[in-house]
Structure formats: C-alpha cells, structure tokens
Amino acid sequence: MVLYGPREINGFRDAYKWLVEVTREHIRNGYSVKDIVRLNLIPPDLQNHPEIFLSYLAAREHVIARIGYHMVWIWQEDASGQEPGGLDNLTSDEYGRLLQV
Numbered sequence: 001m002v003l004y005g006p007r008e009i010n011g012f013r014d015a016y017k018w019l020v021e022v023t024r025e026h027i028r029n030g031y032s033v034k035d036i037v038r039l040n041l042i043p044p045d046l047q048n049h050p051e052i053f054l055s056y057l058a059a060r061e062h063v064i065a066r067i068g069y070h071m072v073w074i075w076q077e078d079a080s081g082q083e084p085g086g087l088d089n090l091t092s093d094e095y096g097r098l099l100q101v
Contacts, residue, residue, distance in 0.1 A: 011049030015056045016063060018043040023067045033068035034091045037061050 019041060026036045041060070046053060 008049075008052045008055060011046075011052045012055055015043045015046055015049070015052060016059075018045070019056075019060065019063055020067060023064050024071065027068060027071045030092075032092050033065055035093070036064050036068070038091065 022041055023036055026039070027033075031039075041064075042056075046056065
C-alpha cells in the first residue's frame with residue numbers, strides 16, 4: 001500500500017485543505033492544539049477516498065500542531081495568549097476541572 005502516491009494526492013490535498021480550515025476556525029474560537037487533536041477531525045469527503053485514510057491519519061496531528069504553532073506559537077494555550085500552557089498534557093477543559101473544588 002502506498003501512503004503518498006500520485007493517484008492519492010488529489011484526495012489527500014482536499015482532506016488537508018479541509019483540516020487546515022477547520023483547525024484555524026477552532027483556534028480562532030479559543031481551542032488549544034491538544035483540544036483540537038482530541039476532536040479526531042475527519043473530513044466528510046474522506047469516505048469517497050478510502051485509499052488515503054491512513055495517509056491522512058499519519059500526518060493529521062502534525063498538521064494541527066504546525067497550524068497551532070504558526071497561529072499562537074508553541075508556548076500559548078489559546079488564541080488570546082492569556083494562558084501559557086507550555087508543553088504539558090492538560091487541555092483547557094482538564095485544567096478547569098482541576099480548579100473546581
């Protein structure tokens with residue numbers, strides 16, 4: 001099985017175009033990169049291209065992380081830049097639950 005071949009490139013490009021748009025929208029709405037990764041984003045048209053499913057999954061988290069890095073930098077947790085989360089494993093929701101007593 002070929003992950004990135006010439007036949008798969010059109011469907012792959014469309015899937016990642018969708019992923020980039022959706023990721024940017026989520027970041028503008030205040031989601032952290034970790035929150036977006038946990039949404040398990042899969043484009044609706046991917047069912048028409050089963051040959052690229054593994055290719056899409058292989059690079060999805062990296063693409064989300066790179067978009068987040070470019071939009072809010074690696075040290076900021078959300079688009080406002082008010083919560084420096086660093087490289088921990090807590091999402092904004094998990095951090096909020098820790099603060100509830």
